[in-house]
Amino acid sequence: MVERTLRSAVWVVGCSSTILNEGRRLVPEITCRSSIIYNGVETRPLSTAPMPFDSPRLLCLGRLAPEKGFDLALAAFAGILHLFPQARLVIAGDGPARGELEQQAAKQGITDSVEFTGWVDPEEVLR
Numbered sequence: 619m620v621e622r623t624l625r626s627a628v629w630v631v632g633c634s635s636t637i638l639n640e641g642r643r644l645v646p647e648i649t650c651r652s653s654i655i656y657n658g659v660e661t662r663p664l665s666t667a668p669m670p671f672d673s674p675r676l677l678c679l680g681r682l683a684p685e686k687g688f689d690l691a692l693a694a695f696a697g698i699l700h701l702f703p704q705a706r707l708v709i710a711g712d713g714p715a716r717g718e719l720e721q722q723a724a725k726q727g728i729t730d731s732v733e734f735t736g737w738v739d740p741e742e743v744l745r
Contacts, residue, residue, distance in 0.1 A: 624648050633657050636685070673704035679743065682713035689715075689722060696726045705731065712737040 624630055624645040630652035632638030642649050676698075678691045688709060695707045709719065709732065716734065723732045 621645050627651075629653070631655050673706055674702055675706045675708060677708045677710065679710040679738065682709070682711050682715045682719060684715050684718075686713075686715075688719050692719060692722050692726065692728070692732070695732070696728050699728060699731055707732045708735060709733070710735045710738045 620641075621644050624641055625647070627648070628651070630638070630641055630648045632641060632652070632654050633656060635654060638652055638654050642652065676691075676695065678688055680686050680688075682688055691707070691709070695705070698705055707728075720729075720734060723729045
């Protein structure tokens, strides 16, 4: 069904090179009629004032799905904690992989250093 849909489309758009390349792998003839349009959030200039916290914080924001790589962020963060034990990881977003990611954090013993905020309204992303 996916291949048939791609073949019948006038133009194909992917939100990342990974997604678009997968479509092009399935149906190579779409290469000349496809492009990437990245997801985006309009931003305002960031303040140069110091951040309101002492320990380093890392933020991962997006739909919690296997293809997004949040599992890799958790695995890497476990290593970061060895060097920076006060570091914190904020995972903002929701999706089908959230339960697995929470289990991964528990198995890695890093749940006290990881915060799952759940879905974030696009209007609240900058905050």
